Amino acid sequence: MTLFWLSVGFGFVTASVLAISAVGLSLQFGITNYINFAYGDFMALGAYFTYVLNAEFFHLNIWIALVFGSLLMGILAVLLNQFLLSPFARRFSKSFYVMIVTFGLSLIILNVIYSIWGPNVRNYTMPLEHVLHIGPFLLTRDQLIVMAAAVLMMLGVHLMLKTTRLGKSMRAMSDNTTLAMTSGIDTRRITTVTWFLSGTMAGIAGSVLGIAEGNLTPAAGELFLFVIFAAVIVGGVGSIYGAMAGAVLIGMATEVSAAFINPAWKLDVAFVILIITLLVRPTGLFSRPGKG
Amino acid sequence: MAERNEPVAEGVFALRCQELKKSFQGVMAVTGATFDVPQGMITALIGPNGAGKTTVVNILSGMMKSDSGHMQIGSTDVTNWESHKIARMGLMRTFQLSRELGGLTVLENLLVAPQHQSGESLFNIFFRPGRAKREERENTERALEILNTYGLYDLRDKRSRELSGGQKKLLEIARGVMASPKILLLDEPMAGVNPALIDRIGGYIMDLKAQGMTIVMVEHNLNVVEKICDHVIVLAEGRTLATGRLSDLRANEEVVHAYLGEVINASTTR
Numbered sequence: 194m195t196l197f198w199l200s201v202g203f204g205f206v207t208a209s210v211l212a213i214s215a216v217g218l219s220l221q222f223g224i225t226n227y228i229n230f231a232y233g234d235f236m237a238l239g240a241y242f243t244y245v246l247n248a249e250f251f252h253l254n255i256w257i258a259l260v261f262g263s264l265l266m267g268i269l270a271v272l273l274n275q276f277l278l279s280p281f282a283r284r285f286s287k288s289f290y291v292m293i294v295t296f297g298l299s300l301i302i303l304n305v306i307y308s309i310w311g312p313n314v315r316n317y318t319m320p321l322e323h324v325l326h327i328g329p330f331l332l333t334r335d336q337l338i339v340m341a342a343a344v345l346m347m348l349g350v351h352l353m354l355k356t357t358r359l360g361k362s363m364r365a366m367s368d369n370t371t372l373a374m375t376s377g378i379d380t381r382r383i384t385t386v387t388w389f390l391s392g393t394m395a396g397i398a399g400s401v402l403g404i405a406e407g408n409l410t411p412a413a414g415e416l417f418l419f420v421i422f423a424a425v426i427v428g429g430v431g432s433i434y435g436a437m438a439g440a441v442l443i444g445m446a447t448e449v450s451a452a453f454i455n456p457a458w459k460l461d462v463a464f465v466i467l468i469i470t471l472l473v474r475p476t477g478l479f480s481r482p483g484k485g
Numbered sequence: 486m487a488e489r490n491e492p493v494a495e496g497v498f499a500l501r502c503q504e505l506k507k508s509f510q511g512v513m514a515v516t517g518a519t520f521d522v523p524q525g526m527i528t529a530l531i532g533p534n535g536a537g538k539t540t541v542v543n544i545l546s547g548m549m550k551s552d553s554g555h556m557q558i559g560s561t562d563v564t565n566w567e568s569h570k571i572a573r574m575g576l577m578r579t580f581q582l583s584r585e586l587g588g589l590t591v592l593e594n595l596l597v598a599p600q601h602q603s604g605e606s607l608f609n610i611f612f613r614p615g616r617a618k619r620e621e622r623e624n625t626e627r628a629l630e631i632l633n634t635y636g637l638y639d640l641r642d643k644r645s646r647e648l649s650g651g652q653k654k655l656l657e658i659a660r661g662v663m664a665s666p667k668i669l670l671l672d673e674p675m676a677g678v679n680p681a682l683i684d685r686i687g688g689y690i691m692d693l694k695a696q697g698m699t700i701v702m703v704e705h706n707l708n709v710v711e712k713i714c715d716h717v718i719v720l721a722e723g724r725t726l727a728t729g730r731l732s733d734l735r736a737n738e739e740v741v742h743a744y745l746g747e748v749i750n751a752s753t754t755r
Contacts, residue, residue, distance in 0.1 A: 358596070358604030358621060361589070365597045368586045375546055377572030377600045377664060386607055 198329035200452035201445070206336045208444025209343030210402050214417070215424040215436040216350055217394030223367035223431050224387040225278075227288035230295040232395055233418030234302035237411055239266035239396025240403045241310055248318045255319050255404065256338070263396030270392020271385055273298065279384075299415070306411040314408045339401045346394070347437055354433060363387060367431070420447070420460060423467040429480025438479045442466070499524040499668050499699035500545070500576070505554035506723075507540050514540045515551070516723035522668070522716075527690060527700040529710040529731070532720035533744045538703045539581065541720065542672050545701075546578040547571040558668065573600050575667035577660075581676060581703070583653035587646030591637055594645050594656055595628035596621070598663035628663055635659045635689065651682045658689060662698075669693060671702040675709055687713050707731070719744060 218232050229235075243262030246253045253261070277298065281291050322333040354360035366373040366383050374380050395414075402417060403409035420443060428439025443463050450462040470478060500522035507515040515537040522528045530538050543549040545556065547568030555564045558574050566574070577598075586594050602624070603609040604617035632638045635655045640648065645656060654674060661669050674690070675683045683706070690700055691713055704710050710717060711731055719726040719734060721743040727734055734740045 353610065356621070357610050357617065358602045359607060359610060361593055361597050362605060364589055364593075365586045368588045369584060371548065371568075372584045372586060373597070374568040375548065375572060375578055376598055376660065377569050377577070378597065379569045379605075382605075389607070 195329070196452045197449070199331055200449045202330035202332050202336075203451075204445035204448035205330075205340055206332070206405050206444075207448050208441045209340045210398055210405055210417075211420060211424050211444045212343050212437050212440035213346055213394055213401065214398035214421045215428070215440045216347065216433055217391045217398060218421055219425055219428075219431060219433050219436040220350070220363070220387055220394070221391035222425075223433070224363060224384055225282065225288075225291075227282070227291045228295070228422075229391075230292060230418070231273075231299040231302055232391075232421070233414035233416070234299045234306070235266060235270060235392055235395035235414070236399030236402065236417065237306055237409070237414035238269070238302055238399070239263050239392075240399035240409045240413070241306055241315075242266055242396065243400040243403070244310075244315055244317060244409060248316070252318065255317050255335075258317075259397065259400040259404075262400060263393045266396030266399075267389040267391075267393030270388045270395070274384070274388040303411055303415065310411065312411060314410050316408050317403060319404070335404055339405055342397070342401065346397070350433060359383075359386065420463050423463040427467055427470045427478055429477025432477065432480050435477050435479035439477070442478075497524045498522055499559065500701065501555075501557040502541075502545070503555045503557075505541065505544055505551045505556065507537075507544060507549065507551050513723055515544070517725070518554070518720060518723070519725050520718045520728055522699060522701055522718075524699050525694065525697055526715040527694050527702065527713055528716040528718060529714040530701060530703045530718050530720065531705070531707075531710060531744065532726070535722075536720040536744075537723040538720055539672065540723075542578065542670060542703060545571075546576065546670060572664065572666075576670060577664045577666040577668070578670040579654075579657040579661055579672055579674060581672045583650065583657050585645040585648070585653050585656055587644065589645060590642050591632065591645050591648070591656060592625070592628055592641040594660050595631060595663040596624055598660050599624050600664060624663075631659050631663055636685075651678055654678055654682070654686065655689075658686070662693065666698065668699045668701060671700065673703050673705065675704060675706050683709065 214236060218229065221229055239262055242265045243258045246262050247255050247258035278291060278294060281294050285291065319335070322335060324331050324333055325337070354364060362373065362378045362383050365376065365378055366380050370380055399414055402413060406413070424439035424443040425436050427442060428435030428437070443466060446466055447459040447463050451459045498521040503519050505515055505518040506513070518537065518541050530541065532538055540549065544551045547566050547570065550565045555562060557563065558576055561574060563571055563574055586597065589597070602620055603613060604621055609617050629638065629641065632641055635658065637652065637655060637659060640652065645653070648656060658671070658674065671690070674686055678686065687709055690702070694700055702714070714731065716728065717731045717734055718728045719740050726743055727737050727740050
């Protein structure tokens with residue numbers, strides 16, 4: 194029973210990382226209508242930016258480094274969209290071509306990380322932490338911060354989408370780009386803001402993944418990308434709230450299953466859930482007609 | 486529906502098009518549309534099928550770029566501007582087949598319409614939240630008033646994709662009005678609408694004119710044109726055939742030959 198509660202605790206942490214990354218990916222997909230296969234590498238690069246600020250040069254506190262590292266990733270995402278992806282998206286009406294470009298971008302970013310930081314495992318500079326007993330759960334202070342940050346970010350995204358003009362414009366564009374434009378919405382600016390938010394969330398997700406796992410490697414984001422896809426598809430592609438729910442479901446299922454089966458199989462659990470969802474409800478568990 | 490009786494203003498125009506041309510893969514759809522839309526009036530854009538009306542409307546709203554020619558809103562040359570910039574200049578449009586932001590509620594459909602809002606900027610959301618919130622509150626109050634006027638108040642929290650065809654027509658007009666445009670471009674607002682609603686929509690259009698808005702409407706229903714439009718532009722084969730009052734155009738042989746005869750014959754044989 195103890196092992197079960199321990200795994201539930203880890204499940205919350207994984208679900209938190211997954212929720213941040215899945216919502217970031219869904220935001221970007223909702224606006225551009227193509228899947229960014231470089232998203233996992235955005236996460237890794239954001240994590241390495243945090244590493245540079247925390248352990249290599251400025252020796253900032255990990256959470257301050259995370260904020261600046263993630264913002265840097267957000268800015269880089271905007272530039273990559275502006276100068277690389279947007280020209281392709283304008284030229285080709287089929288999103289398939291841009292998806293291929295994101296595959297290429299993924300390989301480029303991965304190799305840039307390898308060439309700068311090498312293949313070895315890196316660690317953030319963080320004080321050693323005592324494990325806290327919270328009810329039946331055993332969690333560190335940093336893991337609690339990761340969970341709190343995820344909850345705050347989900348709440349922030351919800352409030353932005355529902356109550357601000359920017360959020361409504363993003364949902365309008367996701368719903369019908371042509372109508373959004375003729376209603377006076379500057380879709381190019383909305384796309385830029387979305388890439389900034391999505392890139393920043395990738396940076397945060399990559400960094401907290403590094404904190405939660407205790408190390409970072411160049412391919413960590415790529416491996417995690419498949420779990421993110423599982424969460425997004427299970428929740429309902431393009432639905433922000435579906436991505437949140439899918440993240441909780443997949444995160445909990447993978448970690449709790451590790452209490453009962455070989456932990457090496459836990460990613461397979463995510464894909465079993467994905468396959469069952471696609472067979473039973475192909476549009477995702479929490480999807481509604483249309484997006485938003 | 487009230488009858489119109491104001492004279493057409495001479496020389497004061499809200500919108501001016503000069504020699505607009507557009508072809509699709511060598512086929513000329515618009516071969517020289519030249520017309521002025523008088524300010525504060527209701528102008529009808531009529532013509533037979535294939536006359537290029539929808540193409541002209543798409544060019545005017547920035548959804549299509551013209552191959553040549555010029556377009557002016559007030560004194561500003563807006564030729565081939567992007568559609569969001571044209572909307573921000575004060576020209577809003579509706580569509581022949583109603584389009585709505587289906588995933589948004591009826592109220593939210595109106596809340597995306599006002600232009601130049603501080604809540605559009607991420608910076609303002611974080612650093613000037615009070616201003617953005619105040620604007621959003623004021624917009625919500627105004628949107629609810631407009632929904633009330635158009636009989637959609639009780640549907641405000643419903644997703645707009647769930648509305649009926651007639652309700653969607655009203656929502657499109659309401660969304661256009663919410664943007665406080667100088668010019669409202671209505672693409673067949675009466676198409677597919679029951680006679681009672683035609684009268685209601687006609688009344689709303691007259692009210693908008695009374696508030697000083699310039700209306701341009703593509704319309705096939707000549708009874709409606711007769712009743713509410715001050716000025717008529719006839720397009721045929723992609724060019725402007727004639728402009729003026731419908732009563733005067735009925736005496737124009739070219740117009741009768743190209744369009745009115747066809748419509749009158751169609752209505753008398755029904």
